[in-house]
Amino acid sequence: MSVFSNKSDGSGAGSGAKGFREAKGNLSLDSVTKQFGDFTAVDDLSLEVPRGSFFALLGPSGCGKTTTLRMVAGLEQPSRGRIRIGDTDLTGSRPYERPVNTVFQSYALFPHLTIVDNVAFGPKRRGAKDAAKLAADALELVQMTHLAARKPSQLSGGQQQRVAVARALVNRPEVLLLDEPLGALDLKLRRQMQVELKRIQTEVGLTFIHVTHDQEEAMTMADTVAVMNLGRIEQLGHPEVLYDLPKTTFVANFLGQSNLGTGQVTGTDGDNLVVEVAGTTVRIPKERSTVSDGAITFGVRPEKVRISDTQPEGAGNDVKAKVVDVSFTGVATQFLVTTPSGATWGVYEQNLDVARNHLRPGDDVWLEWDSGHAFGVPVDDAGAAAGAAAADEDAAQPVAAS
Structure with a gap:
């Protein structure tokens, strides 16, 4: 020793x-x-x-x-x-x-x-x-x-x-x-x-x-x-745990990236909360939400979202969007898309296939995710803005300030 x-x-x-x-x-x-x-x-x-x-x-x-x-x-x-x-x-x-x-x-x-x-x-x-x-x-x-x-x-x-x-x-x-x-x-x-x-x-x-x-x-x-x-x-x-299940909008934005949307809890479905977000019905496991009723911020990480040019079968946990940017990074392809509410979402898709990605800016696409990957946090516009600003600032300045 x-x-x-x-x-x-x-x-x-x-x-x-x-x-x-x-x-x-x-x-x-x-x-x-x-x-x-x-x-x-x-x-x-x-x-x-x-x-x-x-x-x-x-x-x-x-x-x-x-x-x-x-x-x-x-x-x-x-x-x-x-x-x-x-x-x-x-x-x-x-x-x-x-x-x-x-x-x-x-x-x-x-x-x-x-x-x-x-x-x-x-x-x-x-x-x-x-x-x-x-x-x-x-x-x-x-x-x-x-x-x-x-x-x-x-x-x-x-x-x-x-x-x-x-x-x-x-x-x-x-x-x-x-x-x-x-x-x-x-x-x-x-x-x-x-x-x-x-x-x-x-x-x-x-x-x-x-x-x-x-x-x-x-x-x-x-x-x-x-x-x-x-x-x-x-x-x-x-x-x-912090990355997978943030408890506040600040943490969701500062630690990694999150796709967020503000909505209302409209009911429950078994172990899930039913949430209306910008005209889309989504589900969040109750155990993955710090909010049980009223206003809520829905979130899902970019790598948990799947992107397709065809509408997925079934209802819920999907949204139509339009591609605004496609970036090939080697191990993954990163997509930026806009949703009908005007929000910008990110999607990370690992490059597992030999076929090249065929989606281009301007294409209509559908986004889908498993409800078990979603999370809910209190609505906090100031915290969301502060977390996003802090993450952007630190990403642009790799040498630390005290």
């Missing part, structure tokens, strides 16, 4: 006598609020991160995720609320007193020191007699032993990122904070590092909290994702 691993430890908490740095257990935020003058950056946020998990705070710029991370690190103090690890209250303690380390997007390596000396810096300052051994083990964990004698300027961005992780892990923190650590890397290297960070987290068994605006990054690495908006958590859960 790695010398950095916490897997063999119990979940007992450190007492005040042992000091803040001995705290062990789940990370808890209890009704935490952070205000800067009249602006509330984090609003009454309560959260528990299980020990040893990979947790992601996901959201657009300005949603409060980085402020939350800075409060966990001790770089900011909450205006109200408490921050605990296990039974140890860290509120008010200083950053160096906490069993927490941060990997920043800028890496912040010392340019005049070798890689091994960068990693050994922390243990040496603590007076650890085995600082050299600890640094060597950390470099081996991130597969950088062969570059130990180089200076940071002689490394690529991805290599510097690995060193920054090693320098944080060598201190054996209870919690490792990752503040947009992959934002400065190109797309291919970013994807490689996603896999590497997950491997490292699994091997060492530490609690990782990853702050990012990149939904693919969060879903690829994290066991649990919290989607933040306006200082609050909109929805929290496993990545697959």
